[in-house]
Amino acid sequence: MNESMQLTNLHTDWAVVWATLIGPIIGAFIALFITHLREDIVGKKEQRIRIFTTLMGTRSLPLEPEHVRAINMIEVVFYGKEKVIAPWKEYIKHLRTEQNDNNRAVWKENADKLLADLLFNMGNVIGYKIPALEIYRGGYHPGGWDVRQKLNNDVLLFMASLANGADRFPISVRMDNPEAPHQEGRNP
Known part of the structure; x- marks a missing residue:
């Protein structure tokens, strides 16, 4: 034992x-x-x-x-x-x-x-x-954000259409009136 x-x-x-x-x-x-x-x-x-x-x-x-x-x-x-x-x-x-x-x-x-x-x-x-x-x-989001976003989208779409040749950049030529009096300091 x-x-x-x-x-x-x-x-x-x-x-x-x-x-x-x-x-x-x-x-x-x-x-x-x-x-x-x-x-x-x-x-x-x-x-x-x-x-x-x-x-x-x-x-x-x-x-x-x-x-x-x-x-x-x-x-x-x-x-x-x-x-x-x-x-x-x-x-x-x-x-x-x-x-x-x-x-x-x-x-x-x-x-x-x-x-x-x-x-x-x-x-x-x-x-x-x-x-x-x-x-x-x-x-909530300010309504101005929608406006800004739409403007940004419009600019992007326009730039894309310019790049693709589908659109042209609008240019306007403004001629000074030759008969207007000459202002000093400005070249005619």
Whole structure:
């Protein structure tokens, strides 16, 4: 009996040694795993919130580079969230349809509604309960931005037509009236 007690004590001693050596290592791995998992979850949520707030802030400015960048990031950051990915696909599909002067107003209205639906679903996934109608009707940008954007587009189109040879640069020549009295300091 004494011999079996010694064997049990020996096994117990070795178990204590192994637990003492391996326990902290396993604990460190578990802590690292939990930290990584938490950072991944928190980081993903922060990315989702950043994209959502960017799109909310630029929803009336769809041509802004930060708006376009945020739209393109949805596929990655909301991967696996079908409530977001499905309306995102519909919105992208609509954006790829052709618009012209005849359908521009209807096209824009549909794009705005699809974007509002997308933002509504994104908000629900990350915990914002903003009604879809508020998203659709919300947002502000000064009317002058539309004027500036139209002028910029007109200039770009004109420059492109000049470069392609489809248009000419309008030049007018003005002649001073030769019979007008000569002003001092000016060459005739």
